[in-house]
Structure formats: C-alpha cells, structure tokens
Amino acid sequence: MLRRVRGRQELWLGVLGVLLAFGVCEAVSRAGLVRRSYLPPASEVLTRAVELAGDQVFLDGILATLRAWALGLGLACAVAVPLGLLLGSVPVVDAATRAIVEFLRPLPSVALIPLVSLLLGSGTETKVALITYACVWPILFNTVYGLGETDPLAKDTLRAFGFGRLAVLLRVELPGTAPFIAAGIRISAAVALVLAVATEILAGFGEGLGIFIAQAGLATDGNRDVLAGVVWAGTLGLVINGVLVGAERRLFPWTPEQRAAAEQGARG
Structure with a gap:
C-alpha cells in the first residue's frame, strides 16, 4: 500500500515538473525573450511532435x-x-x-x-x-x-x-x-x-x-x-x-x- 502511495506521489510530482518546464518554455518564447526561430513555443513543438506520429x-x-x-x-x-x-x-x-x-x-x-x-x-x-x-x-x-x-x-x-x-x-x-x-x-x-x-x-x-x-x-x-x-x-x-x-x-x-x-x- 505504501509503495503504491509513493508511486502515485512520484508520478504526480513528475507530471508537475513536466508542466512547469512546459509553461516556462512557452512563456519565454511568447514573451519574446528568445526569438521564435531559435526557440518556438512549447505548444507548437508538442503539436508538431503529435503530427509526426501520423x-x-x-x-x-x-x-x-x-x-x-x-x-x-x-x-x-x-x-x-x-x-x-x-x-x-x-x-x-x-x-x-x-x-x-x-x-x-x-x-x-x-x-x-x-x-x-x-x-x-x-x-x-x-x-x-x-x-x-x-x-x-x-x-x-x-x-x-x-x-x-x-x-x-x-x-x-x-x-x-x-x-x-x-x-x-x-x-x-x-x-x-x-x-x-x-x-x-x-x-x-x-x-x-x-x-x-x-x-x-x-x-x-x-x-x-x-x-x-x-x-x-x-x-x-x-x-x-x-x-x-x-x-x-x-x-x-x-x-x-x-x-x-x-x-x-x-x-x-x-x-x-x-x-x-x-x-x-x-x-x-
């Protein structure tokens, strides 16, 4: 039981970390801190990654x-x-x-x-x-x-x-x-x-x-x-x-x- 709880905690912490990194990359690109040609928004990159699946x-x-x-x-x-x-x-x-x-x-x-x-x-x-x-x-x-x-x-x-x-x-x-x-x-x-x-x-x-x-x-x-x-x-x-x-x-x-x-x- 304890192992399952730990596993769920690790999973949610991992998801939180991914979402945080996604948000930072998206914000940096959208704010113009880095040129989009160098760092496209994370949403566009993720969309393109999904497109490649087809x-x-x-x-x-x-x-x-x-x-x-x-x-x-x-x-x-x-x-x-x-x-x-x-x-x-x-x-x-x-x-x-x-x-x-x-x-x-x-x-x-x-x-x-x-x-x-x-x-x-x-x-x-x-x-x-x-x-x-x-x-x-x-x-x-x-x-x-x-x-x-x-x-x-x-x-x-x-x-x-x-x-x-x-x-x-x-x-x-x-x-x-x-x-x-x-x-x-x-x-x-x-x-x-x-x-x-x-x-x-x-x-x-x-x-x-x-x-x-x-x-x-x-x-x-x-x-x-x-x-x-x-x-x-x-x-x-x-x-x-x-x-x-x-x-x-x-x-x-x-x-x-x-x-x-x-x-x-x-x-x-």
Missing part, C-alpha cells in the same frame, strides 16, 4: 533507431554477462585482463564514431557496434560487483553438500547477481539510445530519429522539427526506463529497496 516515414525512422538500439543492447548483454561472471569468479583471469579493461573503459564511444564509420560504413552495423561497445561496461561491472555481493554462507552451504563450482554459480551466484545485472541493463538502455541517435546525427544520411533531427537542423526554420524530434527521443527514453524499472520490481521483489518498502508497509 508520418509513416518518420515512424519508419523511429523503428530503425529502436532496431539498432535493441540489437546493440542485446549483443552487449550476450558479451558482458558471461564475461562478468568469468572475471568475478576466476581471480586469475580478472588480474590478467584488468589492465586491458581499464584501458578500454574510459574511451568515449562518440570518439570512436569516425573510426568505426570508416571500417563499417554509416549504416546499422556502425550503430550496433558503437552501442554494443558503450553498453558492455555498465553490465560488465555490475555483474562483477553483484558476484562480490553474493551471500558467502549460501555458497559455503552448497559446497558443504558436495555441489561443484558450476552448480554454485547457477544456484546461488547467478540468481543473487541478477538484480545487479538488471540495473546494469537499465543504465545501458539509456546509453544505447543516446548512442543510436548521436550516431545517426553525425552520419547525416540514412534513416532513423537522429537523421530526422540532423536534416531538420539544416532546413530553414527547422528548429521546431528539431525540438519535436528531441521530444520523441526523450519520450522513448522515458518509456524504456519505465518498462525496465517495472520489470525489475516484478522480477526481483527481494532486493534491499523492495524489502525496505515491504517492511515499512508492514509497520504502517
């Missing part, structure tokens, strides 16, 4: 962006989770690869766009490669950290009953690490969307939400379309995050935050 070409671009997003995020999960389990379970491998990991991790994915575009072109392959590279790190380090937080008593108990290393991994470590992996995927999902749109903007041609924003920016008085595209990008990010947060709460109700909420609800 544009099949625009929707095809959205699908192209989401396709690259999903492929890159999926590949990152397929690489990072097994690698994280290996590094977290075998100290020798972790020590041997730590220098390489720490060298690659700080490299910004955006800085690699020219190189990857030169090698793979400017199509879906480039977007997927960059998204995969950027998304591997949050999932990888969350997986390693989650293994370190696994209950040692549960592992020792299984070993005492004769279970092998693989059985301990599958029965204790992987379920205990799953909430951390889910959190890493949620973080990476936002990074993946940013990389997908940014890569499309820098490419300047093809299809995708970033392509629409880039081409609108080159058009005369195209700022309204640019901002409408940004609204769509923000909405996609908000929806994706909401879906993943909801999935985490349903799949992992035993996490510390959920347990604390349940305890407070019981006391209330």
Whole structure:
C-alpha cells in the first residue's frame, strides 16, 4: 500500500515538473525573450511532435533507431554477462585482463564514431557496434560487483553438500547477481539510445530519429522539427526506463529497496 502511495506521489510530482518546464518554455518564447526561430513555443513543438506520429516515414525512422538500439543492447548483454561472471569468479583471469579493461573503459564511444564509420560504413552495423561497445561496461561491472555481493554462507552451504563450482554459480551466484545485472541493463538502455541517435546525427544520411533531427537542423526554420524530434527521443527514453524499472520490481521483489518498502508497509 505504501509503495503504491509513493508511486502515485512520484508520478504526480513528475507530471508537475513536466508542466512547469512546459509553461516556462512557452512563456519565454511568447514573451519574446528568445526569438521564435531559435526557440518556438512549447505548444507548437508538442503539436508538431503529435503530427509526426501520423508520418509513416518518420515512424519508419523511429523503428530503425529502436532496431539498432535493441540489437546493440542485446549483443552487449550476450558479451558482458558471461564475461562478468568469468572475471568475478576466476581471480586469475580478472588480474590478467584488468589492465586491458581499464584501458578500454574510459574511451568515449562518440570518439570512436569516425573510426568505426570508416571500417563499417554509416549504416546499422556502425550503430550496433558503437552501442554494443558503450553498453558492455555498465553490465560488465555490475555483474562483477553483484558476484562480490553474493551471500558467502549460501555458497559455503552448497559446497558443504558436495555441489561443484558450476552448480554454485547457477544456484546461488547467478540468481543473487541478477538484480545487479538488471540495473546494469537499465543504465545501458539509456546509453544505447543516446548512442543510436548521436550516431545517426553525425552520419547525416540514412534513416532513423537522429537523421530526422540532423536534416531538420539544416532546413530553414527547422528548429521546431528539431525540438519535436528531441521530444520523441526523450519520450522513448522515458518509456524504456519505465518498462525496465517495472520489470525489475516484478522480477526481483527481494532486493534491499523492495524489502525496505515491504517492511515499512508492514509497520504502517
């Protein structure tokens, strides 16, 4: 019950924040503090964003962006989770690869766009490669950290009953690490969307939400379309995050935050 009340409060506070930002942008533009060609009224931008929902070409671009997003995020999960389990379970491998990991991790994915575009072109392959590279790190380090937080008593108990290393991994470590992996995927999902749109903007041609924003920016008085595209990008990010947060709460109700909420609800 308490969790529902908190959820409603957060929802209404979020709606209030959006309305406040909308009102400020509308007032600034209408008052002439900023030229309309630079900052159109928020109502016009929102109207244009709604109009784009009926544009099949625009929707095809959205699908192209989401396709690259999903492929890159999926590949990152397929690489990072097994690698994280290996590094977290075998100290020798972790020590041997730590220098390489720490060298690659700080490299910004955006800085690699020219190189990857030169090698793979400017199509879906480039977007997927960059998204995969950027998304591997949050999932990888969350997986390693989650293994370190696994209950040692549960592992020792299984070993005492004769279970092998693989059985301990599958029965204790992987379920205990799953909430951390889910959190890493949620973080990476936002990074993946940013990389997908940014890569499309820098490419300047093809299809995708970033392509629409880039081409609108080159058009005369195209700022309204640019901002409408940004609204769509923000909405996609908000929806994706909401879906993943909801999935985490349903799949992992035993996490510390959920347990604390349940305890407070019981006391209330």
